[in-house]
Amino acid sequence: RLLSSSIKPEIQSHVTLLDNTYLKDDFSNVTDKIISHLGRNIYTKEHHPLSHVRQRMVNYFYKRFVNRRGNPFFSVYDSLSPIVSLDQNFDSLLTPKDHPSRSKTDCYYLNRDYLLRAHMTAHQSELMRAGLNNFIMVGDVYRRDEIDRTHYPVFHQLDAVRLKTREELFPRDDTLQIFEVGNNTQSTGTQQKQACHTLEAVKLMEHELKTTLAGLAKQLFGEKIEYRWIDTYFPFTQPSWELEVFHENNWLELLGCGIMRQPILTNAGIVDRIGWAFGIGLERVAMCLYKIPDIRLFWSQDTGFLNQFKVKCDENVTYKSVSQFPQCVNDLSFWLPQDKEFASNDFYDLARNIGGDIIEQVVLVDEFTHPKTGKTSHCYRIIYRHMERTLIQSEVNIIHKEIAKVAASALGVQIR
């Protein structure tokens, strides 16, 4: 008898995510591989390329929107839980019940009530209800998709919302209004505007939105960047646009935006404001800015990737491809000579001299001085990686021993 036929795979009735337990049902389709991304928070890690891009965008908003005291008035929310209700992701944003974006083939559902957010817009209503008028939301979003150079089922978005009162919109003219008299939020209006809004309010909001986002594109890609606006549709904005930029001979969709549908505001208890909103993907921007060829690299824990971004957030970096073959990591500790100078750079040169191109990095990882003898110890981590093949630990050991031997004789260090 075949063993496999008598052992049934254990079917778990629940899934535990970020300390909460969710009962599975016929909607559950989230996999362990996807779950392993929750809580990684790569977009908040210092020096991560996504963190740099996020900071560049946030800094742009901080600079552009300041109050009379010169202080920024956008606030940033970057630790909102990626587990959201169907109400947050869809209903509160007026997404029709039969809209394809709700489909099980497009989203990761925990069950019929909860899913992994498919966009950062999912948090719009709750933050407005909390009383915020100008805010930015950043985080990881989840969509079922193929895995290739530009698609990954987990990516990151930055969303923003700006709400304005009549006085803020028309400070010098109190005859101008946001809302049409007898405004009817049920009527849908036209491609140009919602029925409830006055044309002048929409045009002024559109102008601020578009100049703000064109300014953002210039801030990211340089003053000379070519861009264009494409009319589009979102359930939660009307009118709606996409911003495309011309990059390396292609038009690239950067973001979606629009004038917020008024019932979203009304349902959140806001009756006297009009709003604009947008959502932009971080990976796409980072891939262009840094010439990162593959979206999977953002999840790399490989220091050969990460160390290239140990710069200030607005510094230019051009990513240099690291070999796909695995690293071999060996540490070397020694006492520094007491009778002559020692410089780390000497050791770096020596190591490179002996190891050649298979040495990818040498990093000083520990340094201490013995309290009694006064002797100082350094520990260097040498990361070996061949560009064309997988290194065998035994061949690395030979080189590593040789480096130790030559360091002892040439630099006068004492191997520990």
Ligand code: FA5
């Ligand atoms: C949205 O997600 C809307 N929530 C954006 C929005 C917010 C519109 C507020 C209006 C008001 P969309 O699915 O087009 O829209 O995604 C927005 C941006 O995320 C895209 O322009 C793109 O930059 C990025 N993006 C979308 N899908 C992917 C993907 N598979 N990989 C990488 N980036 C993506």
Ligand code: MG
């Ligand atoms: Mg889109």
